């Protein structure tokens with residue numbers, strides 16, 4: 486067992502908050518990770534698993550239990566049963582962006598638009614990470630999970646994880662616990678084997694973000710480099726020299742609202758469909774078909790609206806800070822709450838509450854935090 490001297494979670498999380506827990510273990514291999522978790526669960530200990538700490542908002546009081554640091558690594562290219570595709574398996578602790586770099590080098594298409602997202606491969610399914618129109622759900626085939634309930638390792642198909650917009654059965658959303666208490670040991674992706682040349686760029690959102698017209702072609706490497714450069718300008722690539730990146734990325738999720746509610750918001754507020762909008766199919770059993778097809782049932786899909794726009798138009802601009810507070814909005818992105826140096830979790834939580842309250846008062850909707858909150862109340 487790799488017991489390690491507990492250090493403050495502020496040194497392990499990108500939002501740079503959190504005290505040292507009572508106990509800390511580090512798992513360098515999958516065997517260590519499985520053995521440590523089984524032991525802790527058998528002892529009835531509370532466990533907090535940490536990968537890159539880039540989606541965690543840790544409180545000022547020490548976590549009352551054991552922190553397990555997932556430091557496993559390894560990538561493997563595997564054949565796919567689908568022609569023209571290959572699979573890549575990554576150990577949970579492997580750096581996500583190193584995985585993306587590997588797939589791009591291999592000429593495998595499917596996650597290049599998610600370049601520059603911090604954290605580990607194992608945490609990627611937890612909130613179904615996504616950027617520029619790509620989401621993990623599009624390429625994830627299966628994960629290996631260790632379940633607390635059984636202590637067993639199983640191969641779980643991606644469909645069983647209920648991957649949705651920044652959610653899955655593994656995510657502990659603020660105010661609730663995860664539907665399935667399990668730790669990801671590895672993930673397996675299925676990617677199109679397109680090679681290193683230029684190809685049409687799939688996805689309107691990606692093309693728009695990269696300034697490409699619909700007929701444009703680009704290599705995976707060009708997309709990766711351009712995405713990283715675009716993200717860096719918004720403070721969305723970790724950089725020790727830039728306090729605008731001392732964040733958990735987007736602190737609030739884009740809000741998913743009904744179409745009717747979206748119409749009450751100013752028309753300038755950016756909005757996108759939540760999922761692919763397909764025409765509903767009407768099935769009429771032959772036995773009851775009387776020759777008439779009923780008119781289609783009007784169905785209005787939910788809409789995702791820009792939380793950054795709502796924040797800025799509630800009067801809270803980039804760089805906003807309370808006097809003397811060490812917490813502030815990023816000067817580059819209104820969705821990123823940042824630690825300007827030594828801010829406590831309480832200071833960041835105060836800012837988050839203020840923003841949420843202003844948006845609610847102005848637009849009538851309550852923004853939900855995206856990171857996992859441990860020992861923090863909003």
Ligand SMILES: Cc1cc2nc3c(=O)[nH]c(=O)nc-3n(C[C@H](O)[C@H](O)[C@H](O)COP(=O)(O)OP(=O)(O)OC[C@H]3O[C@@H](n4cnc5c(N)ncnc54)[C@H](O)[C@@H]3O)c2cc1C
Pocket residue numbers: 499533534535536537538539540541555577602603604605606607608609611612613614615616655657667668669670720721722723730732733734735857
């Ligand atoms: C600058 C910046 C930019 C970001 N941009 C994006 C973005 O574009 N898109 C996006 O989706 N996210 C983004 N994020 C959020 C974050 O990078 C992702 O959510 C990432 O997947 C978190 O990985 P992690 O290893 O750091 O997870 P951690 O922060 O270590 O953990 C997050 C949660 O997952 C759990 N967890 C960690 N590892 C495992 C495991 N192996 N098995 C089960 N549970 C586990 C933890 O217990 C915790 O509940 C950004 C964050 C930052 C700081």
